[in-house]
Amino acid sequence: MTKSRGRRPGSSGTREAILEAARERFAAHGYDRTRIRDVADDAGVDAALVHYFFKTKDGLFGAAMELPFSPAERLGHAVAQGPDGVGERIVRSLLEVWDEHRDALVGLLHGATAHEGAANSFREFVTREMVGRLALVARDQPDLRANLAASQIVGLILARYVIGLQPLASMTHDEVVALLAPTLQRYLQGDL
């Protein structure tokens, strides 16, 4: 089925190169205007190889969204260390991930809101991965407390990275942690 005469389909380097090209395309042009053949060109492979790995554009987008560093996993680490200081650990890990991968993540967020299928997978991701993990460290009412924490996390991401509100967007991690951690700590562990 594949007509590619280039790199072998099994190469994980090729798969990563395609994902990298896809992230840049989705970030620069949005979901609808990103074409598989352009991603293939950018990655230096045949379009058939992209189809081989990811089946459809949706599949490619989904794979690109599950970033290599896995934000949900980072959140899991912050949560696994227990209730004390969990608000601070969550804000700090969020800032680390987003400051490092800002362009890719903002691009994916745009894609996720622009495309209906992607919006659904984004919603499912937030609900299952983010809220699910936050609920593990809630004092009680796990769903409600995780909802509240997620609302502030998503709001911080939008304000600092997507809208770019000043001065919030240019403050240091320590400054942002001091401001936001008490909110997360209350939502997850404090009196409501």
Added chain:
Amino acid sequence: MTKSRGRRPGSSGTREAILEAARERFAAHGYDRTRIRDVADDAGVDAALVHYFFKTKDGLFGAAMELPFSPAERLGHAVAQGPDGVGERIVRSLLEVWDEHRDALVGLLHGATAHEGAANSFREFVTREMVGRLALVARDQPDLRANLAASQIVGLILARYVIGLQPLASMTHDEVVALLAPTLQRYLQGDL
């Protein structure tokens, strides 16, 4: 310039009918797939009349975004009554506006994130209208405090209305106010 033989351009009822049709189109189909002539058909007017009132699709979208009830104005009322209980008033007015106009607002939000020009106008709207008004009631550091409040407001909107997290999405106004108002009150008036 206008070829319309229907209602007169000066009629404010016609203008409102066009805006209403535009809001429904943008909500149902997003910005890119909404065509002026479809909006005109829905409103029962000639497309030239839409161009007469709003010049471009961008102009139409911007006008549709400035909703008749003006969320910024509501926010202004909540803020104008001073620091005591301002967190509660902000959350309550937000819930009233969004519960009443949920579909239109969610649709506009999708359009705002999907289309670059609209994303810019949305960003400018949040920065100028929302943050500007919140800053008026800040104890000190008005820009920073308004940034923080805006982050929680935007996050609440996304969690409750766009993502629809449960149980947050189905709670009563009083319940949501009790949970969120302390955060807004601290950001605007408390110790940081």
